[in-house]
Amino acid sequence: MSSNQVTIKDIARILGISASTVSRALKNHPDISEATKQAVNELAQKLNYEPNAVALSLKHNRSNTIGVIIPEIVHYFFSSVISGIEDVAYDAGFTVIICQSNERYDREVANVKALLSHRVDGVLVAISKETHQYDHLFAIQDRNVPMVFFDRVIPEIEADHVIIDDRKASYEATKHLIDGGRKRIAHFAGPQNLSIGIERRIGYEQALKDANLPVIPELIIEADSFEKAIKATNKLLDMENLPDGIFAVNDLTAIGAMQTLQKRGIKIPKQIAVVGFSDGRFSGITDPTLTSVDQHGYEMGSVATKMLLRRLLNPNYDAPVQSHVLDANLIVRGSSV
Amino acid sequence: MSSNQVTIKDIARILGISASTVSRALKNHPDISEATKQAVNELAQKLNYEPNAVALSLKHNRSNTIGVIIPEIVHYFFSSVISGIEDVAYDAGFTVIICQSNERYDREVANVKALLSHRVDGVLVAISKETHQYDHLFAIQDRNVPMVFFDRVIPEIEADHVIIDDRKASYEATKHLIDGGRKRIAHFAGPQNLSIGIERRIGYEQALKDANLPVIPELIIEADSFEKAIKATNKLLDMENLPDGIFAVNDLTAIGAMQTLQKRGIKIPKQIAVVGFSDGRFSGITDPTLTSVDQHGYEMGSVATKMLLRRLLNPNYDAPVQSHVLDANLIVRGSSV
DNA sequence: AACGACACCGCAAACGTTTGCAGTTGAAGG
C-alpha cells in the first residue's frame, strides 16, 4: 500500500538487465542496442516511470530548483512578480519554491535555512521590512549560491538586483499633471523612512522644480492608506487655495482622495486631477478610472529570474554585479484628463 | 569557487572520526560520548552545517514537501489560499512547491509530472477550468500520494476536498436583502456551465422561494464581469418595474452595477441595495462600501493542508474520503443597509 | 585458428545521510 514509485531498478529487474543499461537506454545512449532501448522505453512508458528528481539532485549536486523569498504573496504586486518568476523558471526546466516572510525577520531567516537545506541552485529575494541584519543573506553568498534581489534592495550586499525607478516614475506622473495645466499639485507621501516614500517624493519635487513650480510644504502630506487619505483630502479642501491635482503614493490613497473629493462636490478631473501608484487592480474600476503608475510586477519577476538563470547556466559567468532598473510607466485614465 | 556546502563527511574528516559518528552526535544519540558530541556540534556550528534535505529525502523516501497546483496566483482568493497553505505547512516542517496551471490543461499535466518527479509527499490541487480529463490526477493516486482538492472539485475522483458552500452563501446573501425588505431582487449570474455559477444562482432562487417571492427570469442576467455588469444594469434600469436589490456573482460585477446605478442617479442602498461575492479586496474601498460574501481563502488553504497532513503524518490513517464544506459568511457593509 | 574490432552490457563508485551490526577499547570481576 505504500509508495508505488517506479524506479530504474524496477525496470531493470523486470527486464533482467542492469540499472545502468536502463539508464543509458532511457537517454538513448549509443552503446545500447535498439532492441533493448525499445524494451526499456516501452516498459517505462507502461509503468509510468518518472525519473526521481531527488536522486538526480543528489547525484549532480544541483537541484534545478530556485528559491523565492517574498514578503506577502497576497499583495497583487508580489503575486504578479511570482507569476513572472514561475513562467521563466518553468521554461528553463526549473522548479520554484516560494517562501513567505510575512514581513518578519525571524521567518525570513528560517526561510533561508529551509532553502539552503533544500540545496536550491539560486535564490530570489525581496527582504522583509523588518530585516536590518543580513547574516542569513551573507550565508547564501558564502555558499556560492547565486542570489538576485528584487524590488527591495540592500546596498550593503553586493548582488544582482532589479528595481523600479520610483523616482523617475513619480517624476513622470507629476509631469503628466503639469502638462495638463495643473499648477498647484499636492502629494500624498509614503513613510519618509522608507526608500519608496522618499524616492517618490523626490521625483514629485523634481518635476515641480523643472517646471519652475514652487514646492509647497503644506501640499506634501504623509498619507499612505485609505483612511489617512480621507483625512488628508479634507485637510486640503479646507485650505483657502485649493490644489488642482493630487499625486498619491499608492492607489488606495488615491481612491480615498477621490471619494472624499466627490463627497465634497469636487469634479474629477475637471477641478482636481488625481494620479495614483499602482499596487492592485483597483485603477480600472473606480469612477472615473484612475490614472496610475504601472509597476510591471510580472516583468520584474521575469527579469530577475533571467538574471539568476544567466549565472546558474554558465557557471563561469562572472560579470560584475548588475543593477537592472525597470521603467514603470504611467497609464493615463480618466482621473487626470 | 564552486559549491561550498558543508557535509557530514567534511566534519568527519576534519575531526578524524567517521561520518556515522558525526551523524549520531548531531542527533544526540546515547552511544556517543559527550566529548565527541560537543566537538561535533561546535564544528558544525562554526561551519554553518545544514543537513542536506535532498540526501534525506532520498534516504527516507519522503521529501517533507507538498506540492500545490493552482490556476492563477494573482487572484486574491488563490493567493490567500496559498498563504493558508504555507503557514500550516511551515509549522509542520514542510516545504511547499507551488505550480501555476494558468488555467491550462497541458500546463497542469506538466505540473503534476514535475511534482511527482520531485517526489512530493502530498498534493493540493485546484484544477484548471480547461481540465476535463483526469489521467494525470489518477496517476497521483496510483502512486499512493495523498491528494486534497480545494475550491474546485471533481466528483469523478475520490479524494478529500474542501469547498465553500456557494449555494448556502448566496442563499444568505439573498436572504439578507429580503430581510431588509427588498422584494424585487435581481441576480447577475455567473456562467451556467460552471458549478460556481449554478450553485450561486440556485441559492438565490431558493431564498426567494422560501420567502414566497417569485423567481422572475428577466431579473436573472448572466453577467460576471465589470463590463457586462454595466450593460446588465442599464438593461435593468430600462425596465418599467425597477428592482430594489441586486445580488451579483462577484464583486467586480457588483461594482460595475453600483457605478452604473449611481451614474443614473439611483441612491444605494436607499433605492437599490447591492450585494457582491468577494474575490478581491475591493469591498472596503467602494462608496458606499460593498456588502459581500467573504470566501475565507486563508481558511480554505489551512484546512486543506491540515487534511493532507493528517494522512501524511499517520500513514495508516485510512478514514474514508472526507468533504469539508466551509461556511462563507456575509459581511454587511454600506451598500445594503 | 588466432586475432582484433566492434557492439553491447554490467560492475562499482559516487552524491549525503542513516542505521543495524560488528568491532575496539578499557576496566572491572572472577
Add this chain to the structure above:
DNA sequence: CCTTCAACTGCAAACGTTTGCGGTGTCGTT
C-alpha cells in the same frame, strides 16, 4: 590472566541515478 561487560565508534549497505571502465560475445579478417 582470562572473561565479561559497557561504552564508544566504525563498517557497510541502502535510497535512485549516472558514468568510467572493463568485460563478454560475435563477427570478419588474416
